Amino acid sequence: MSFDLTAALHSEVPLTVAGLASTMIEALRLGGGARDRQTGRRITTVPQLADSFMGSPAPEATALLHAIAVLTTDEPLARFICHELADRHDPLPEDITRLGELTASAAYVRQYADGIGEGLVLELTGPGVTRACIAAFVDYRFGSAVKFAAVVAASFEEFIALDARAPEPVNDGTSFVPIDRADAAARLRGAITQYDALTDVIQPAEQWPWHRPLIELVLRSLPAGGQGYPEHDPAFDPGAEEPLGAALVSAFLGSEFGASVPVDAASVEVVDALALLSCMRAERGVIRWTAPTVQWLLTDALPLYLPADAPRYADAPHLLRALIAYCHDLLGVAETATTMACAAVARFEGDYLRLRDDLAVAARRRDLEQVVEEATGSRRATRDGPR
Known part of the structure; x- marks a missing residue:
């Protein structure tokens, strides 16, 4: 893995560091690895990734540790990182330091005219976060499995404008309509579960599944109990x-x-x-x-x-x-x-x-x-x- 953390930290696009950390975590989960530039030790786990940045006082290291602490599902690791961060006082953007408050304020769905699937869009909100949403495509042909999902730097209105300029079959004349956030979360959670059952046949997309930890962070913030896809198609x-x-x-x-x-x-x-x-x-x-x-x-x-x-x-x-x-x-x-x-x-x-x-x-x-x-x-x- 090779990433430009300095460029990510200084990017004007919100959630760039979070997206980078998400990609690192998911790449390691899928069996990828990297080398610690200081020790040359091979990094194959998220704890090793976090440890490789613990010794660096650079703001870039602090920013990445903030993101890892929020995105990881390893609670002991998150507590350990937060203990380390208590002694760091780098001035960082709020979309990094308060990443844990990220959520979706609205959700929309569009069923494509050809009947093969639907698009889901969750508009994001949080400290320091403007013009960001999750865009996903769920394919009915694979038992309602997610084929693509990513965090994109656009508001819902901007996403719709971009979508309207896309060629067919993306722009097929159908429109997005509001959907309850709990229902959208239930659908996307179920679609990710179905994707996990078919990872050997569904090819990775440009940004999927690399933004998965970031997307799942948002899903954890949304209400439970929504109506998802049928369990048995x-x-x-x-x-x-x-x-x-x-x-x-x-x-x-x-x-x-x-x-x-x-x-x-x-x-x-x-x-x-x-x-x-x-x-x-x-x-x-x-x-x-x-x-x-x-x-x-x-x-x-x-x-x-x-x-x-x-x-x-x-x-x-x-x-x-x-x-x-x-x-x-x-x-x-x-x-x-x-x-x-x-x-x-x-x-x-x-x-x-x-x-x-x-x-x-x-x-x-x-x-x-x-x-x-x-x-x-x-x-x-x-x-x-x-x-």
Whole structure:
């Protein structure tokens, strides 16, 4: 980590030091590190970070210690830093010395016209703080997980003016409306919790999650008991009445990636199978395609699940490529990963077609159908498949 603490201290933008301290704390939480310039010792924890500034009488060190004491959730560390600060009397701005009084005076929400998510804005207030707010985007497609959140140097009115000049889809004609601060806090807390469950698939943004400790400080100042997002979103809950597979089929067929899929029962049967089996390999409702996943699907699961006489059996590889492109576009996965996954489809397509009439597969398929029939009393159970 390399930061210009002197420039941050002398910045005219409020909360610059707090934002810098927040970034340092979050970077360490995520496994980052730095070197103490005086001792050369590696810094890997917040207590080590604070200790590296304890020996410096510089105002920059004092300012950063003020911010760490407020932002850390380590209460013994905060008390220790405050004891140290009692003997320091550097003239510092109030947005540093009274950072603990930072809160949100108003909150606003905007649901985007395409239905994929909503924007949240919390206007900030506190000693020495003017023209600052938290701006966040919550993505419904990830079970209402936060995809971006940061403290920005703008009032709500200034943020709206900037937002109005943005191109589509950011500026889609929808407007922010007031929301109760407790509700906004509950939503953002829940969205951060959902983000934590999906950190391996949601890519970091320019300022997220680096401002997370600063944002969570504000959330702690707001009333509890607000109405957050539903705890179980049917589109992302495999145990819901409409399982993830059904939601995926609906979303895929309604997207540009599914536009080339023929609208007939035979094609939908294959897409249903692909979606259902894909969701069996999904982690917490998120599907990321790799060569091993493609191999499992085409050489093990799908030939066993689809009947050999399915009219669109041979179309499955083509439909799978479109589904992969849709899922990866949704996740923001790099094009190289999509290319590699589609290359795996081409590699195993021949095996998949050959297995259609394979005697061993046919026997396993009959055994599966018998088990399903005995368990459900039906010849075909759409929510079951090979494990």
